[in-house]
Amino acid sequence: MSVDSDDCLHKSRQMPRLTRQQRTVLEVLQQLAQPISAQSLYKTLRQDHRSIGLATVYRSLEVLKLQGLVQSRINRQGESLYSLVQQDQHYLTCLKCGQSTPLDSCPVKHLERQLQQSASFTIYYHSLEFFGLCQPCALLD
Amino acid sequence: MSVDSDDCLHKSRQMPRLTRQQRTVLEVLQQLAQPISAQSLYKTLRQDHRSIGLATVYRSLEVLKLQGLVQSRINRQGESLYSLVQQDQHYLTCLKCGQSTPLDSCPVKHLERQLQQSASFTIYYHSLEFFGLCQPCALLD
């Protein structure tokens, strides 16, 4: 009889329960539909009067990634954007103007499952992005 | 009758011929089998006594990307690595130890051609990478 039902969600080993700050960071990501940078997340929390240290924001995101809960991609300006792993979004990005258009579905879901089995590697998420020129930029030549 | 055979390689418009520095950067990438950072490329050229300014290295790489000749990906430390677009390499990367294992072939070549036609977007290259835990790191739990 489980007294603490939350335990069911975790592996048998001494998987450390998430700290208050780590849960806060996770909640922000859950409420957001879009990837967000660590800096923005930090500022968002300050405005909400739920401030946590900037270093802790970075550390929490790292922990959550290692748990397989959070993923990151790096935008044009070299800034990391974080989101839940279940957000599985991919983009066409223009090298000239930087505009990103999302694809309407993930083309490699199946491939990931396939790889998962062949390789001795636990896959948490993937990144896939196409780069080139959008129509307007291509016309300028 | 073409007097200058090199012209055949370029589009009709006034595609500016590459400058000496831009050609130097391109040559380094051609001789290398591995992606290289702008900083390393800069140092390599210094040792070769073919020095060009660091800013020019960055600018040249940008020009070459816009020409569809060069691609970049961002490594674990947030540093951009550059290579020729024809190098079509993808990795499994461990979130804990950072070790990257290359895949032995590109799983999305066909997909790229398919997208190219449907979308009004000129695709130069793509990035695809899988993240998770390698066996040793997964065992440590």
Next chain:
DNA sequence: TATTGACTGATAATGATTATCATTATATCT
């Protein structure tokens, strides 16, 4: 050859991320 605009390189500025370290919270004992 003079004019014009693009390219270069030295250097300074930027800004996201990481390192440091004293403090605080949490877990593990007796």
Next chain:
DNA sequence: AGATATAATGATAATCATTATCAGTCAATA
């Protein structure tokens, strides 16, 4: 519970790849 060891936090400083600046140089064209 109280004592002790261990991990997490937050303020701040340090790092370092990249970008901005700007004066000087090169290259094309008339």
